[in-house]
Amino acid sequence: MNSKLDIIEKEVSVCEKCELHKTRNKIVFGKGSHKPDVVFVGEAPGADEDLAGLPFIGRGGRLLDTWLLKYSLTLENIYIMNAIKCRPPKNRDPLLEEKRSCRDYFERQIDLLKPKVICALGKHGFSNLIKMDSKEAFGKMRKQVHYYQGIPVVATYHPAYILRSPSSEVMVFEDFDLLIEVLRNNL
Numbered sequence: 001m002n003s004k005l006d007i008i009e010k011e012v013s014v015c016e017k018c019e020l021h022k023t024r025n026k027i028v029f030g031k032g033s034h035k036p037d038v039v040f041v042g043e044a045p046g047a048d049e050d051l052a053g054l055p056f057i058g059r060g061g062r063l064l065d066t067w068l069l070k071y072s073l074t075l076e077n078i079y080i081m082n083a084i085k086c087r088p089p090k091n092r093d094p095l096l097e098e099k100r101s102c103r104d105y106f107e108r109q110i111d112l113l114k115p116k117v118i119c120a121l122g123k124h125g126f127s128n129l130i131k132m133d134s135k136e137a138f139g140k141m142r143k144q145v146h147y148y149q150g151i152p153v154v155a156t157y158h159p160a161y162i163l164r165s166p167s168s169e170v171m172v173f174e175d176f177d178l179l180i181e182v183l184r185n186n187l
Contacts, residue, residue, distance in 0.1 A: 009027075019098075028055050037078065038079075070176070081109060120141075126153075126155045130146045141155040142155050
């Protein structure tokens, strides 16, 4: 074990707090710098991630990679993770019990990473950071800075949404512009 993050990852690898452990192939803890400027947070792993044990490696991950490249963000200065560490069957939304079961791991992970900014990818990633009414439109959370335990949070659309609605990608670039501005102000 090299770090406190590795210790948490080992705990997650044997976790049986919820039913998701029965159907997972691998846990999906995170990837990137252990001292990141930015942490990107999604909701839960998909099928590709469940097989590989790494977040955002499928089609959505490849799209995220293009955004990161455009803004000169690399795994040397960012960290990518999900709030939920195991894939819900058939990519369904995680149940409240599953979210609660992973909450301690999620909070400890963010606390150890100490990012200067968090980028929430999609409504589900955002709602793990910032309390919001489930009926409220996620689009209203964009273009402003929120705070999770004193850390600035910028919201943008999840890559999977953009794959279904490519014309919305221009809004992601607006959000990344804000993300970079907030990052510069917090360096």
